[in-house]
Amino acid sequence: DAGITQSPRHKVTETGTPVTLRCHQTENHRYMYWYRQDPGHGLRLIHYSYGVKDTDKGEVSDGYSVSRSKTEDFLLTLESATSSQTSVYFCAISAERYNSPLHFGNGTRLTVT
C-alpha cells in the first residue's frame, strides 16, 4: 500500500473553530489531493497540489485553504468550521497528472457540531 497517513482519524469540533487536517506521504509523489465524500455526492475535489507551494482549487474549495511547504505534507485548513463541512475527508497522491492512479489515505471523519 502507498505510504499515506492522515491525521487525525476522527475529530469533533464546534462551529466557528479552525481545523487543520494533515496528509503525509512517503512516496515522494508530486501530486496531492484533498477530497470530501458525502452521501449522495460521491468524492468531490477540494484542493490539489502539483508541487511544493503549487496548489489549485477544486470544485468545492469555498471555506477551505491548503498549504504544501514540503513534498511530503499537504495540509487542509477549515478557517471557520461549519456544520456543512461535516464529512469524511480523504487525501490522495499520484505520481503523475495523467495515466497515474490516485492512492488514498484512510480518511479523516470530521464532525462539526
Added chain:
Amino acid sequence: RKEVEQDPGPFNVPEGATVAFNCTYSNSASQSFFWYRQDCRKEPKLLMSVYSSGNEDGRFTAQLNRASQYISLLIRDSKLSDSATYLCVVNGEDSSASKIIFGSGTRLSIRP
C-alpha cells in the same frame, strides 16, 4: 448529463455468479480510466487500470469502449469478499485535477 455515470445498484448476486457493471463518460478526450473498490467506511482502493485493449487481473476483467464512451468491469466467480462499492474514475485531458472525475459508485452485494 453527468460527466461520469454509474448505475448505483445495488446488485445482489449469489456467490459464484458473474456480474458486470458499466460506467459511461461524456468527455471523448478522456485519457485514462480506473476501477476502484470501496468498502463501507473505508478509503477507495485501486482495483485496476483500464487499458484500451482490455485487461484482466484474476477474476476481474476491465474493458474500454471509446466509440460508445464507456468502461466496464466484469467479475467472474464472485466471492462474498467482493461485496463493496465499485467506483469508476475517468481522467480528462485538461491539466486541472478537476478533470479527474469519480463516478458515484455501484453497490455490489454477494449473497451466500
